[in-house]
Amino acid sequence: MNSFELVTKLRTFLPTEAVLHETEDLRPYECDGLSAYRQTPMIVALPQTENEVAEILRICHAAKIPVVARGAGTGLSGGALPHAEGVLLSLAKLKRILDVDPAARTARVQPGVRNLAISEAAVPYGLYYAPDPSSQIACSIGGNVAENSGGVHCLKYGLTVHNILKLRVVTIDGKILEIGGEGMDSPGYDLLALMTGSEGMLGVVTEVTVKLTPRPEKAQVVMAAFDDIRKAGDAVANVIGAGIIPAGMEMMDKITTHAVEEYVHAGYNLDAAAILLCESDGAVEEVAEEIQRINEIMNKSGAAEIRTSHDEAERLRFWAGRKAAFPAAGRVSPDYYCMDGTIPRKRLANVLSGIEALSAEYGLRCMNVFHAGDGNLHPLILYDANRPGELELTEEFGAKILQMCIEAGGTITGEHGVGIEKINQMCSQFKTKELETFHAVKAAFDPDGLLNPGKAVPTLRRCAEHGAMHVHRGEEKFAELPRF
Amino acid sequence: MIDPRPSDIIDHFADIIRAAAGHKSPLRIRSGGSKDFYGSRIAGQKDCRILDATAYAGIVDYEPTELVVTVRAGTLLTELEMELRKHDQMLAFEPPHFGSAATLGGCVATGLSGPRRAFAGAVRDFVLGVRMLDGRGDDLSFGGQVMKNVAGYDVSRLMTGSMGTLGLLLEVSLKVLPLPAMEMTLRMSMKEAEAISKMNLWAGKPLPVSATCFCNDELTFRLSGAEPAVRAAHAKLGGEEIVEGVSFWESVREQTHAFFQSQKSLWRLSIKSTTPPLSLPGKQLIEWGGALRWYASDADVDAKAVRGGAANAGGHATLFRSPDLCATVFHPLAPEVMKIHQRLKEKFDPMGILNPGRMYPEL
Numbered sequence: 142m143n144s145f146e147l148v149t150k151l152r153t154f155l156p157t158e159a160v161l162h163e164t165e166d167l168r169p170y171e172c173d174g175l176s177a178y179r180q181t182p183m184i185v186a187l188p189q190t191e192n193e194v195a196e197i198l199r200i201c202h203a204a205k206i207p208v209v210a211r212g213a214g215t216g217l218s219g220g221a222l223p224h225a226e227g228v229l230l231s232l233a234k235l236k237r238i239l240d241v242d243p244a245a246r247t248a249r250v251q252p253g254v255r256n257l258a259i260s261e262a263a264v265p266y267g268l269y270y271a272p273d274p275s276s277q278i279a280c281s282i283g284g285n286v287a288e289n290s291g292g293v294h295c296l297k298y299g300l301t302v303h304n305i306l307k308l309r310v311v312t313i314d315g316k317i318l319e320i321g322g323e324g325m326d327s328p329g330y331d332l333l334a335l336m337t338g339s340e341g342m343l344g345v346v347t348e349v350t351v352k353l354t355p356r357p358e359k360a361q362v363v364m365a366a367f368d369d370i371r372k373a374g375d376a377v378a379n380v381i382g383a384g385i386i387p388a389g390m391e392m393m394d395k396i397t398t399h400a401v402e403e404y405v406h407a408g409y410n411l412d413a414a415a416i417l418l419c420e421s422d423g424a425v426e427e428v429a430e431e432i433q434r435i436n437e438i439m440n441k442s443g444a445a446e447i448r449t450s451h452d453e454a455e456r457l458r459f460w461a462g463r464k465a466a467f468p469a470a471g472r473v474s475p476d477y478y479c480m481d482g483t484i485p486r487k488r489l490a491n492v493l494s495g496i497e498a499l500s501a502e503y504g505l506r507c508m509n510v511f512h513a514g515d516g517n518l519h520p521l522i523l524y525d526a527n528r529p530g531e532l533e534l535t536e537e538f539g540a541k542i543l544q545m546c547i548e549a550g551g552t553i554t555g556e557h558g559v560g561i562e563k564i565n566q567m568c569s570q571f572k573t574k575e576l577e578t579f580h581a582v583k584a585a586f587d588p589d590g591l592l593n594p595g596k597a598v599p600t601l602r603r604c605a606e607h608g609a610m611h612v613h614r615g616e617e618k619f620a621e622l623p624r625f
Numbered sequence: 626m627i628d629p630r631p632s633d634i635i636d637h638f639a640d641i642i643r644a645a646a647g648h649k650s651p652l653r654i655r656s657g658g659s660k661d662f663y664g665s666r667i668a669g670q671k672d673c674r675i676l677d678a679t680a681y682a683g684i685v686d687y688e689p690t691e692l693v694v695t696v697r698a699g700t701l702l703t704e705l706e707m708e709l710r711k712h713d714q715m716l717a718f719e720p721p722h723f724g725s726a727a728t729l730g731g732c733v734a735t736g737l738s739g740p741r742r743a744f745a746g747a748v749r750d751f752v753l754g755v756r757m758l759d760g761r762g763d764d765l766s767f768g769g770q771v772m773k774n775v776a777g778y779d780v781s782r783l784m785t786g787s788m789g790t791l792g793l794l795l796e797v798s799l800k801v802l803p804l805p806a807m808e809m810t811l812r813m814s815m816k817e818a819e820a821i822s823k824m825n826l827w828a829g830k831p832l833p834v835s836a837t838c839f840c841n842d843e844l845t846f847r848l849s850g851a852e853p854a855v856r857a858a859h860a861k862l863g864g865e866e867i868v869e870g871v872s873f874w875e876s877v878r879e880q881t882h883a884f885f886q887s888q889k890s891l892w893r894l895s896i897k898s899t900t901p902p903l904s905l906p907g908k909q910l911i912e913w914g915g916a917l918r919w920y921a922s923d924a925d926v927d928a929k930a931v932r933g934g935a936a937n938a939g940g941h942a943t944l945f946r947s948p949d950l951c952a953t954v955f956h957p958l959a960p961e962v963m964k965i966h967q968r969l970k971e972k973f974d975p976m977g978i979l980n981p982g983r984m985y986p987e988l
C-alpha cells in the first residue's frame with residue numbers, strides 16, 4: 142500500500158485533518174526530545190478514540206506498515222522518532238480524564254492526558270499522582286507508562302510501575318487487552334510490569350488506571366553544601382543508613398549550581414563542590430523529627446553549610462534550581478545532551494571523577510545532576526551542534542559514560558529509555574541470549590515487528606558490528622550503516 | 626564434605642533442565658516445599674522429576690545503605706530476614722512463609738505478599754533483578770542491583786509470581802527498607818460495611834497505617850513509623866492498643882489465625898478496595914484496606930459465583946487451599962491475554978517442561 146492509498150483508507154473513518162501527509166504538516170513530528178535525530182514519517186494519524194486506534198493498527202498490520210506511537214514527544218531517547226515508511230500514531234487527542242474515584246484513590250485516564258493534569262484533577266480530594274518527572278507539565282501518561290518514568294520523589298513513592306493498576310492496550314493486530322485490574326494484583330503473568338517501560342514496542346496504551354496518593358500534611362527540605370563530592374555521597378548513605386527514606390534526595394555539582402543560580406537565584410552556595418537537597422514529608426510531627434535528624438546527619442557528614450526551608454515559598458525556591466537544571470543547561474550552552482545512567486550510589490565519586498577526566502579529554506563541559514537517593518545520574522554534556530564534529534564527539538563522550546555505568550555495576554538507562562539513542566550500549570549490557578529473550582518477548586506481542594521497529598532492543602547483527610567497533614577504539618567501522 | 630562451588634550447582638541445574646528438555650519430560654521445581662499446597666497440580670505430577678533448588682543458597686551481596694540485597698534463591702526466608710534485621714531493615718512486603726523451610730525463590734515465584742502489602746507494595750514492587758535458567762538451561766540475567774533501570778523489558782517482574790513456569794530462579798536482587806522506628810497495633814469494634822469505608826477513608830489520608838484486618842466484627846490495624854507520627858495517628862484514630870500485635874499479624878500472615886482453621890476451602894479474592902461487603906455463604910476476613918477478602922467455607926462452594934463476584938468487583942479469585950486437588954485454582958484469563966501467556970511460555974520454555982500446569986493447564 143502506498144502513502145496515497147493509506148491516506149485514503151484512513152480517511153474513510155478519520156476526519157481529513159486527523160491524517161497528515163504534507164511535508165510541512167509532518168515536520169512538527171520529526172523528532173522527540175532528542176532532537177539530534179530527525180525523520181519525517183510517511184503519515185501522521187491523530188485518532189480520537191480507542192476504536193480508531195484499533196482500526197489504524199489493523200490496517201497497518203494487514204499492509205505490514207510500521208507504526209510508531211507518540212505521546213507528547215518529550216522522550217529523551219528517540220523512542221518516538223518516526224519511521225520513514227511508517228505511520229506516526231499520535232495519542233495526543235485521547236486526552237480525557239474518564240473518572241476520578243476519590244474513595245478508591247484511583248483515576249482512569251486516556252493516554253494523552255498530561256502527567257500534571259491528573260494531579261490537578263485530584264486536588265479537590267487531597268490526592269495526587271505521585272511520579273513527577275520534571276517534564277510533568279508536558280509529558281503524557283501513555284509516554285510515562287512506555288518509559289516507566291520517575292521523578293524526584295520516586296525513592297519514597299515509586300516509579301510509574303508502582304503507581305498504575307490497570308491498562309487497556311491495543312495490540313498490532315487491533316485486539317484489545319485488559320491488563321492488571323482494580324485490585325492490587327491480577328491472575329497470570331505480570332504483563333502490567335512487562336508493558337511498563339516497553340517503549341511502545343509491545344502495544345499501544347489506550348487507557349491507564351493510576352493510583353492516587355494522599356497529599357502529605359507537610360514537606361520541608363534541607364539544603365546542604367559540601368566542599369567535596371565524596372562527602373556529599375557519604376551524607377546520602379548516612380541518611381539512608383539511619384533508616385530515613387527521604388521524599389526526595391537530589392545532588393548537583395558545582396558547574397550545575399553556577400548555571401542554575403544565575404537563572405533562578407535560589408541562594409545556592411557557589412563555593413560548594415556539591416549541593417544536596419533532602420526533603421522530608423508526612424505528618425507535621427514526623428517531618429519535624431526527621432528534619433532535625435537530617436540536619437544532624439548532614440552536620441556529622443561534614444557539610445559546610447546547612448539550610449532548612451522555613452516555609453513553602455522557600456522550599457520551592459530551594460527546589461527551583463534543581464527543577465531548572467535542564468533549561469539552565471540550555472542557557473549556558475547552545476545544545477546539551479542528557480545522559481541517564483544508574484549506578485550503585487557508593488560508586489558515585491569514582492564515576493564523577495571519571496566523567497571529569499572525560500570532560501577534559503573531549504574538551505566538553507559537563508553538568509551533573511543526580512537523583513542521589515536511587516543512584517540515577519544525569520550528566521548534561523554541553524556542546525554546540527553548529528560546530529562540525531562536536532555532536533559526534535559528544536555522543537562518544539556519552540557512550541563512554543554509559544560504559545562506565547555498566548562497569549560500575551549499574552545500567553545505561555534509569556528512566557529515559559533506550560530508544561534509538563542507547564541501542565548500541567544494549568549490546569554491552571546484555572549477553573546475546575538475553576537479547577534473544579527480549580526479541581522473543583517482543584515477538585509474543587508483535588510477531589511481525591511492526592511496532593516501533595529498530596528501537597529499544599538491538600538486532601544481534603548490529604551488536605556483532607558494534608562489538609567490532611569497540612575493538613577498533615572509536616573508529617566507526619561501519620559508518621555507512623544507518624543508525625537504526 | 627566440601628560444599629560444591631556455586632557455578633557447579635548452576636551447571637548441575639542446567640544439566641537437569643537440558644536433559645528434561647531433551648526428553649520432553651516435565652520437571653517440578655521445588656525448594657522448601659512450604660507452598661506445595663498452592664497452585665494447580667502439575668500434569669503427571671506423580672512421575673514428575675523434582676528439581677530441588679535448595680542447594681543454591683546464600684546472600685551474595687548486601688549493602689544496607691544502598692537498600693539492596695542480592696540473594697540466591699535457595700536461601701531460607703528466615704535467614705534472609707534475620708540478616709536484614711541485624712541492620713534494622715526488612716522485606717517491606719512482609720511475605721508469608723507457610724513453614725520454616727520457605728525459601729526466597731518460592732517467595733518470589735509465588736509472588737505472595739503479607740499484611741503490609743497495601744501500604745508498602747508487593748514482592749514484584751521490590752524485585753530489582755533476577756538471574757535465572759530458562760527452559761533451555763540458559764543462564765540469563767535481567768534488571769540489576771539498582772533502583773531504576775529501564776534497559777530491556779522487565780523480565781524480573783515477569784518472573785515474579787510466574788509459579789516457576791518460565792524459568793528457574795537462581796538469584797534475586799531486592800530493594801529493602803528500614804524497619805519502622807515504632808509499631809502499634811490497635812483494635813475497635815464495628816460492622817463490616819463501616820470497616821470497609823473506614824479503611825478506605827484512612828488510606829486517602831496521610832496516615833501511617835501499615836496493616837488492616839477485619840474479622841468477627843473487629844477492625845485491627847497497625848500504625849508504623851516515627852514515634853511522633855504513630856502517637857499522633859493513634860490520638861486521631863483511637864482504638865484500643867493490642868499488646869500481642871506482633872503475633873497477631875504473624876497469625877494473619879501465616880494463616881495460623883483461628884479464621885483459617887479447619888475449613889474445607891479457602892478462597893482469596895483480590896478486588897477493588899471499596900467493594901461493599903460480599904454476600905457469600907461462610908465467613909470472611911478482610912485485609913489490605915478492603916482489597917483482599919479471604920473467604921472460607923465448610924460447605925461446597927459454587928466456584929462460578931465466587932469468581933463472578935470477584936470479577937464484578939474489578940478483581941479475581943484464587944482457590945487458595947482446597948481438598949480437591951484437581952480443582953481449577955487461578956482465575957481464568959481472557960482468551961487474548963491467554964494467547965500472550967502461551968506465546969511467552971513457548972519462548973521461555975519451548976519444550977514445556979517447567980512446572981507445566983501449575984498455573985494454568987495451557988502453560
Ligand SMILES: Cc1cc2nc3c(=O)[nH]c(=O)nc-3n(C[C@H](O)[C@H](O)[C@H](O)COP(=O)(O)OP(=O)(O)OC[C@H]3O[C@@H](n4cnc5c(N)ncnc54)[C@H](O)[C@@H]3O)c2cc1C
Nearest residue numbers: 212213214215216220274275281283284287290291341346
Ligand atoms: C525537560 C525534560 C525533563 C524530563 N524529566 C524527566 C524526569 O524527571 N524523569 C523521567 O523519567 N523522564 C523525564 N523526561 C523524559 C520524558 O519526559 C519522559 O520519558 C516521558 O514519559 C515521555 O512522555 P511523552 O508523552 O512525551 O512520550 P513520547 O516522547 O511521545 O514517547 C516516548 C515513548 O513512549 C511511546 N509511547 C508514547 N505514548 C504511548 C502509548 N500511548 N502507548 C504506547 N507507547 C507510547 C513512544 O513510542 C516512545 O517510545 C524529561 C524530558 C524533558 C524534555
